Amino acid sequence: MIKTVKVEDAVGLRLAHDITEIRPGEFKGPAFRQGHAVCEDDLCRLQRLGKNHLYVIDLEEDEIHENEAAAILAQSLAGDGIVWENNPREGKIDLYAAHNGLLKVDVPALAAFNLVDEVMCATLHSHLPVKQGEKVAATRAIPLIMKRAAIERAAGIARQNGAVLSVAPLRQARAGLIITGNEVYHGLIQDRFAPILSRKVEALGSEVAAVDFLPDDAEAIARTIRSHLSEGCDLLLLSGGMSVDPDDVTRHGIRLAGATEIHYGAAVLPGAMFLVAYLGEVPLLGVPACALHHPATVLDLVLPRILAGEHIGKKELAFLGHGGLCRDCPECSYPHCPFGKGM
Numbered sequence: 001m002i003k004t005v006k007v008e009d010a011v012g013l014r015l016a017h018d019i020t021e022i023r024p025g026e027f028k029g030p031a032f033r034q035g036h037a038v039c040e041d042d043l044c045r046l047q048r049l050g051k052n053h054l055y056v057i058d059l060e061e062d063e064i065h066e067n068e069a070a071a072i073l074a075q076s077l078a079g080d081g082i083v084w085e086n087n088p089r090e091g092k093i094d095l096y097a098a099h100n101g102l103l104k105v106d107v108p109a110l111a112a113f114n115l116v117d118e119v120m121c122a123t124l125h126s127h128l129p130v131k132q133g134e135k136v137a138a139t140r141a142i143p144l145i146m147k148r149a150a151i152e153r154a155a156g157i158a159r160q161n162g163a164v165l166s167v168a169p170l171r172q173a174r175a176g177l178i179i180t181g182n183e184v185y186h187g188l189i190q191d192r193f194a195p196i197l198s199r200k201v202e203a204l205g206s207e208v209a210a211v212d213f214l215p216d217d218a219e220a221i222a223r224t225i226r227s228h229l230s231e232g233c234d235l236l237l238l239s240g241g242m243s244v245d246p247d248d249v250t251r252h253g254i255r256l257a258g259a260t261e262i263h264y265g266a267a268v269l270p271g272a273m274f275l276v277a278y279l280g281e282v283p284l285l286g287v288p289a290c291a292l293h294h295p296a297t298v299l300d301l302v303l304p305r306i307l308a309g310e311h312i313g314k315k316e317l318a319f320l321g322h323g324g325l326c327r328d329c330p331e332c333s334y335p336h337c338p339f340g341k342g343m
Contacts, residue, residue, distance in 0.1 A: 004053045007046050010038045018090040021049055030089060034067060064148040066091035069119075069141035076155035077113070077121055077139055079163025092140040097130040100205070101167040102308035105137075109157065109164045116154040118146045123165065125341040129204070129304045130167060137165055168308040173206040173235040176228030178214060178221065180240040180250050185215040192292055193239040200299065201237070204307055209233050216241060221253025225284070234282055235306070237299075242273040242288040251275060254284055263314050267321030268340070271298025276312050283312070296326060296334035 021031035031049060032042070059065065064072075067088040074084045074093040083098045097103065105126035114120055123137040130136055141151065158164050177197050184191045191213065198208045210231055212224050221238070228236055241250025251264060259277040264286075266274040270293075275286030283306050291297050301320060302312055310316070322342025329337070 007038075007043060007052055011040055011043070019046070019049060019051060020090060059145065062148050063145050064141075064151055066141045066144050066146075069146065069151045070139060072151050072155050073119060073121070073139045073141065073158070076158035077137065077164045079166035081167030081169070082136070082163070082165050088140075090140075091142075091144070092138055094135050095137040095139070095165060097132055097134045097136050097167045099132045099167065099169060101130065101169045102304050103128045103130045103136050104166045104168055104308075106161055106164045109161055112157050113154055113164060116150060116157065118142045118150055119154045121158075121164070127301070127305055127340070128335060129170075136167070170204055170304065170307040171206075171309065173201070173307060174209040174233050175201045175206055175235045175237060176210040176212075176231070176233035177208055178212050178224055178228070178236065178238045180214050180216060180221060180238060180253075182215045184240070185213050193287070196291060197237050197239065197287065200303060201235075204304060206235070206307065216249050218249040218253040218256055221250055222256035222258075225254065225257035225279070229279065229282060236282065236284045237287055238275075238284060239287045239291070240289065242275060242286050250286060254286070259284060261313070263312075263317055266298045266302075266317040266324075267319075268298035268301065268317075268324035270294045270326055271301075274298045274302070274317070276302065276317065278311075294326065294328075295332040296339055298324070300334065301340040 018030040018034050019032040020029065022028045031045065070088040070091055070093045071086045074095060078084055078095055081098045081101055082095050084093055084095045103124055103126060105123050107126060110121060110123065119141055121137060121139040124130070177194055179191055179193050183189045194211055201208055210228050210233055214220050214224055225236060238250055241248040254262060254277050257279060259279050262275065262277040264275045266272060268274065270290035271288060273288040277284040285299065285302065287299050291299055298320065305312060320340065320342070323338055323340055324342065326339050
């Protein structure tokens with residue numbers, strides 16, 4: 001139950017909620033925290049903040065305060081790799097990445113959670129690489145006082161399939177790079193693929209353990225794939241030979257090496273001619289030439305998910321279509337842009 005009292009009659013009472021102060025361009029936050037005991041010196045400031053009345057709360061057995069509710073919601077949303085503090089501000093709790101990794105959001109569960117009246121949770125996009133301590137979500141109970149049953153229902157939905165939010169650590173792969181193409185192998189042009197792929201691999205905490213340059217020869221490509229595997233590489237990136245040109249035989253070389261699962265084509269631009277294959281448990285990524293010209297391509301969307309332990313198949317490549325069109329901005333701001341953020 002909530003009762004209203006005039007601010008001048010509130011001396012000695014404790015505030016039922018945080019009272020926000022906004023100074024445009026300077027500050028937004030609680031001027032007074034929940035539980036603060038109002039004194040005479042507070043009255044003028046409260047009135048300047050537009051508070052002529054304050055709430056006094058006497059909770060019924062089936063009611064819950066926004067701060068207690070927020071803690072229940074945060075607990076239910078947080079899965080592996082998510083941390084939060086039970087220190088709500090204005091009824092809101094932020095959730096953070098406990099370590100570097102890939103944020104995973106159960107999007108249908110999040111939508112079902114947000115369909116419950118009087119609760120909300122907003123997150124970053126799923127499959128986004130995040131750093132330790134980075135804010136990835138925030139939740140709150142919207143009214144000051146609500147029925148406990150609604151909060152328990154929302155929490156139950158959030159827990160139904162495990163947890164809505166988690167951060168998967170990225171494994172440290174030993175990557176092998178196989179750069180194909182007669183023009184590079186014979187020295188007609190200088191290779192630019194190896195340094196680009198190396199930067200992308202190393203930026204995600206993995207190492208490049210082997211690099212080979214090969215002509216457009218399917219047998220040679222197959223031999224080198226097997227050689228990299230025997231040297232302990234547990235991730236292979238192959239560049240070149242991904243188009244429809246008759247000289248492009250990299251896909252044939254991957255088949256000759258023994259890959260039994262091959263997915264060619266992704267619903268992403270740039271990167272439609274991307275390839276994902278598996279030799280046993282080892283993923284092979286065929287990188288099209290667009291990676292030479294675009295700062296962000298399908299490789300940037302798929303590589304973190306591979307390192308987070310996901311098995312990428314036809315379905316995953318198809319779902320990349322929503323949000324998979326790069327806007328070719330004059331100055332690339334990826335990942336702070338819509339590219340790859342459909343699901």
